[in-house]
Amino acid sequence: MKNILIVGAGIVGICTSIELIKKGYSVTLMDPNEPGSQTSYGNAGVITDSSLMIINNPLLLKSLFQLIFKNQTSFRYSKSFIFSRLIWVLRFLMFSHKNHMKFAAKALRELQVLSLNTHKKLIKKTNSNNIISKPGWLKLFKTSESYEKYSLELEVLNKHKAKYTTLNKTQIEKQFPDLEVKFFKGILFKNSIRVKSPLKLSKKYFDYFIKSGGKFVQESCKDLQYIEDKWVIFSNKNKSYFDQVVVSTGPWSKNILSNLGYNIPLAWERGYHHHFSTKKKISINPAIYDVEGGFVYSSNGSDVRVTSGVELTFLDAVENEIQINESIQKLRKIIPLNKKLIDKPWLGSRPTIIDSLPMIGKAPKHKNLWFNFGHNHIGLSTSAGSAVIISEMIQNKKTSINADPFSPKRFSL
Ligand SMILES: Cc1cc2nc3c(=O)[nH]c(=O)nc-3n(C[C@H](O)[C@H](O)[C@H](O)COP(=O)(O)OP(=O)(O)OC[C@H]3O[C@@H](n4cnc5c(N)ncnc54)[C@H](O)[C@@H]3O)c2cc1C
Numbered sequence: 089m090k091n092i093l094i095v096g097a098g099i100v101g102i103c104t105s106i107e108l109i110k111k112g113y114s115v116t117l118m119d120p121n122e123p124g125s126q127t128s129y130g131n132a133g134v135i136t137d138s139s140l141m142i143i144n145n146p147l148l149l150k151s152l153f154q155l156i157f158k159n160q161t162s163f164r165y166s167k168s169f170i171f172s173r174l175i176w177v178l179r180f181l182m183f184s185h186k187n188h189m190k191f192a193a194k195a196l197r198e199l200q201v202l203s204l205n206t207h208k209k210l211i212k213k214t215n216s217n218n219i220i221s222k223p224g225w226l227k228l229f230k231t232s233e234s235y236e237k238y239s240l241e242l243e244v245l246n247k248h249k250a251k252y253t254t255l256n257k258t259q260i261e262k263q264f265p266d267l268e269v270k271f272f273k274g275i276l277f278k279n280s281i282r283v284k285s286p287l288k289l290s291k292k293y294f295d296y297f298i299k300s301g302g303k304f305v306q307e308s309c310k311d312l313q314y315i316e317d318k319w320v321i322f323s324n325k326n327k328s329y330f331d332q333v334v335v336s337t338g339p340w341s342k343n344i345l346s347n348l349g350y351n352i353p354l355a356w357e358r359g360y361h362h363h364f365s366t367k368k369k370i371s372i373n374p375a376i377y378d379v380e381g382g383f384v385y386s387s388n389g390s391d392v393r394v395t396s397g398v399e400l401t402f403l404d405a406v407e408n409e410i411q412i413n414e415s416i417q418k419l420r421k422i423i424p425l426n427k428k429l430i431d432k433p434w435l436g437s438r439p440t441i442i443d444s445l446p447m448i449g450k451a452p453k454h455k456n457l458w459f460n461f462g463h464n465h466i467g468l469s470t471s472a473g474s475a476v477i478i479s480e481m482i483q484n485k486k487t488s489i490n491a492d493p494f495s496p497k498r499f500s501l
Contacts, residue, residue, distance in 0.1 A: 090114050092482070093321060093330040095309045095344070096337035096461075097123035099286070099468055102293045103475035104334055104460055106210070109300045111479055116330070117297065118323065120308035124290020127338050130361045130434040131468050132375045132384040132395045134225045135207050136280035137200040138250040139466045140193040141241045142444035143357075143398070144184040152181075161414040162382025162397035169355075169401045176355050179442040189244070192445055195493035197248040199446075200466070202489055203473025204279060210472060211281075214292040224282030226374040228260065228271045234379050235273045242275075251278040266370040269422045282375050284388050286468060309337075311347055314454055332456040334478065339403055339437040341461040349453065350501045354462055356437040358399040360412035363429035364392050370423060378422070383415035385422075391429055394419050398438075407435055440464040448474045448494040449481060452501055458482060459496050 090113050094101045097119035109115045117123070148155075155163055170177055211220060229235040245252060255263065255274035283289045298304065307323035312333060314320075319330045337344050342354040366387065375386035382397040396411040412433045419425065441447055441462040451457035460478045463470050477487045477494075492498075 091331045092116070092334065093118060093319065093328070093332070094334045094336055095119075095312075096335065096340070097121070097294065097304070098126055098336065098338050099124060099128040099290050099293070099471040100338065100460055100463060100474060101334070101336035102290055102297060103206075103210075103471045104336055104478055105297045105302055106293060106300070107475040107479035108482065109297060109302050111483055113482075115297075116303045116305060118305045118307055118309055118321070120306060120324065123294040123304070124287050127436040127438065128290050128468065129287045130359075130395070130436045131286050132361075132393070133283040133286050133386060133468065134280060134375050134384075135204060135283060135469045136225050136277050137197065137204040137469075138225070138245060138252065138277045138279065139200065139469055140196050140244050140248060140250065142183075142189065142192045142196070143440075143465065144180050144444055145189045145240070146184055146186050147237065147240060148184045149181070160382060160397075161411055161418065164399045164408070164411055166399075166401035166405060169405070173355060176353060176442060179353060180355075180440075183443045188443065191493065192443065193244045193248060195445060195490070196466070196470075197250070198489040199470050199473045199477075199494070201473075202476060203470050204281070206472035206476055207281065210293060210296070211289075214296045216289055216292045219284045219288050219292070220281050221284065221373040222282075223276055223278050223280050224374050225277040225280035225377075227275045227377045227379055229273045230269070230271055230380050232272055238275075238379070252276060253278060264372055266372055267422055268424070276374065280374070282373065282386060283468065309344065312344075312457075314457070317455075319456065332458065332482065334458040334460055334482075336460045338461055338463070338467070339439040341439060341459070345459075348451075348457075350451070352447070352462075352501060353442040353499055355400065355440055356403045357440050357464060358401060358405075358435060358437045360396040360399075360407075360409065360433040360435050362394050362412055362416055362433045364394070364416075364425040365427050365429055366390055366392055367424040367426050378418065381415065381418045383418065385419055387423070392419070392423060392425060403437055407433070409433055438464045438467070443498070446470060446474060446494055447496050448478050448491060449496050452497050
């Protein structure tokens, strides 16, 4: 039972491969693309133990009317997607109650604390210190109204003893003099890391996996069949056999698993990024979430990456640059931007399950098949911790944290 295939070499699949090889398994990682080059490439680079508030929380219901009828930079949706996936949308909204918010926060806190500690060890082992900065996550509020709305999240953070510093206007000006707009308040997350290049981090982790004896095949998994106690994998090039398989194909997991008869309640919160050079050198270490603007930006001295909010639509819908363009317009007032560094915005899809929790665990209908996907907005943060618990499950050991909230069995698939 030692010969394992990991399908999908995003940050989740790479971390899973590392944990399994550490535990003595023979691990093959399969992906038609370069490791870390898809969703894990273009994110905002935040690793934190304090992203505890899921998107479908009670505040979502309060602002639903506005979200539906008023276009926002932070959220857009496609009407045809809403109609064709109405059941997914309604089930997602049904989770927007306080009890689920509290339940999810507790589960995510445990996962993120484990994950942050695991990332710290991996960063050290892979000599990746030069591509990270600390603290790495700052939320900035322009108005007292938006800061007041944040009180529910602060309650959740306090309950779980998340470490943060509240900054007032003067402290923000002093610590971040490059920002050309005045902010009312800031929350700086002390236990957070910013990865300056998420792709470089994935590559460092991937190289470590290969050095540890791992194997990579650059092929696309077309079909999986369980025949006589073996998983038979049909790729675009070959047929191969494995004892066990972990599916970590992020936004593509729904499609891949539908062949095996699973109906995964997953949809895509798409997001864009753009890159610009700056008119002057700036020294801002953390990634910054502009709360009113609904976008995140981070800088490496003479360039800025800006990432957009949510576009709820089909995985393969035509690109719509409105949101990222609005984000750029708003960012120009905060930091003087110079030239575009990429021709067109990058697009990625956050894989989201209806309860905003990842799916980590044993496949309910098959032997020796495992799931690790659905990490939505926080997959860089949660990847390393999810890898620890799935590898413990595969070993049939007690998991380091309570993994029940992430179990695929929580839904009838
Ligand atoms: C704009 C934006 C900003 C974000 N910011 C952050 C952030 O700051 N912090 C954070 O924690 N998270 C962030 N996220 C979320 C994070 O990027 C994702 O949750 C994470 O990258 C998901 O990783 P993954 O490995 O599951 O998916 P992916 O990186 O997409 O990897 C899946 C892999 O599966 C492969 N694959 C697909 N089909 C097949 C097949 N048939 N056979 C073999 N392989 C296949 C793909 O090629 C891909 O490489 C952000 C996301 C977006 C879009």
